[in-house]
Amino acid sequence: MAKQDRAIRTRNQILESMASLFNEVGYDAATIAALVERTGLTRGALYFHFASKEDIARAVLDEAVTREGLREQAFKVQEWVDLGLLLAYRVPREPILHAAIRLSVDPKARRLFGTRWPDWVAVGEGFLTEAKQRGELLPHADPAVVSRTVVGSWTGVQLVSEAMSEDLDLAEEISVLYQLVLPNVVTPTVLARIDSSPYRAERLLKEQSRTSAVE
Amino acid sequence: MAKQDRAIRTRNQILESMASLFNEVGYDAATIAALVERTGLTRGALYFHFASKEDIARAVLDEAVTREGLREQAFKVQEWVDLGLLLAYRVPREPILHAAIRLSVDPKARRLFGTRWPDWVAVGEGFLTEAKQRGELLPHADPAVVSRTVVGSWTGVQLVSEAMSEDLDLAEEISVLYQLVLPNVVTPTVLARIDSSPYRAERLLKEQSRTSAVE
Structure with a gap:
């Protein structure tokens, strides 16, 4: 369980760091090399979670449509x-x-x-x-x-x-x-x-x- | 006068072609090389009108705030x-x-x-x-x-x-x-x-x- 928690944390860390790179320099200029430098993770650890930059971008977009915080209301x-x-x-x-x-x-x-x-x-x-x-x-x-x-x-x-x-x-x-x-x-x-x-x-x-x- | 007309036409052609490149591939990937290929102009002709890609981008943005077609109205x-x-x-x-x-x-x-x-x-x-x-x-x-x-x-x-x-x-x-x-x-x-x-x-x-x- 602790091991799984760590894996989820690492995955989130990759997503957040790559997202910040997309925000700062745009999709094209955001590279796996820059991600390695920013996260301090090995390429092996990255590729355990995501196959490619495209794969990370898709995961970022999958988080986009979110209802977090939404509750049923009278109207x-x-x-x-x-x-x-x-x-x-x-x-x-x-x-x-x-x-x-x-x-x-x-x-x-x-x-x-x-x-x-x-x-x-x-x-x-x-x-x-x-x-x-x-x-x-x-x-x-x-x-x-x-x-x-x-x-x-x-x-x-x-x-x-x-x-x-x-x-x-x-x-x-x-x-x-x-x-x-x-x-x-x-x-x-x-x-x-x-x-x-x-x-x-x-x-x-x-x-x-x-x-x-x-x- | 005819020579000046031609110069204005060439400048517009450069602006429009580079604008289309910006639209299709984004700012970073739009290069002078691609512009040369698309317009068929020589680099010399391009640099006669604009010093750099940055210079063309600035000229594109200068056209953005336009009142063409606007006329005085009752309100x-x-x-x-x-x-x-x-x-x-x-x-x-x-x-x-x-x-x-x-x-x-x-x-x-x-x-x-x-x-x-x-x-x-x-x-x-x-x-x-x-x-x-x-x-x-x-x-x-x-x-x-x-x-x-x-x-x-x-x-x-x-x-x-x-x-x-x-x-x-x-x-x-x-x-x-x-x-x-x-x-x-x-x-x-x-x-x-x-x-x-x-x-x-x-x-x-x-x-x-x-x-x-x-x-």
Whole structure:
């Protein structure tokens, strides 16, 4: 068991270090040699976990579509908002999630592995379709279109906010995005009960870790 | 004069070919050797116009913040919307504009040259500030915040729409973005007179070419 724990830790260390390299220098320039230098692991140890750089990139992208911290809420549209708020809180703190975005906008990596945006759009559409069936959305709001537009907007707000010279907080920027979009998607009575504040994600994640500690 | 025309044409040809290379293989992999092969020009001819690949990338980014097709309108907020609609029409048709986005999301190119997003945010903020002074915006709409959020959203909608498997039209996707955001930014009476249709940009550009033909 201890041996297995160590193996999982090493695998995570490889993923995180390679993700940081992708973030810093881009997919093409991130090499196994640089990874060896950064982790201090032998090539043998690396190749025990991953066959190649491509293999690591795929594993990074596999982590991208995550529901960690998500809990059932009174409104489905709240769960849809929570998905985006949780990711906004985590991306600046977790190199692997950040690298998944980086790989999606890199021409070579995108050609090799595609992106996880279609998956995100499908997940969002699922929540919004349920929300619509429950009468939470305005009649003209099309779940597929709203989901796709917000996945795009979310991504661009992240990219632009990290390029601006001011010190912008992604959780706040994404909160503003939802405030701009929600009144045109959600019925007014539901809107009044939706929490899109930048502090919500941190609270959700703390609740989750408390619950798992009890279990 | 004819000689000067030829020089301008050659410069444009270099810019467009290098822009296409940036789009296809990314900044790092786009080389002067590939450019020579693609254009059929000699290295001498290239270096007459640009000192280096970096120099070409800078020239590409200099073309990014463009007001081509923009005309004075009854509402300042219409001019702000027109900026985004015109760009959505042009980006899929003009490799140089497309490459400016590509370079902005490339980690190495971004480190070398920065991005033009802060310029776009400033331009948008200018239009929205004037719109606000004229009473076109809702009281809570902050020109700086709205401009930044929409520049981000615009960029991400472009990136995600070209990565989706469906054949999405950027002008339509951006039109949807404005329809989602405008009701929460613009007063209802002004909103009723704002055109954010996907066909508007093409019409504006045709009007412009007619006018310049007359001038």
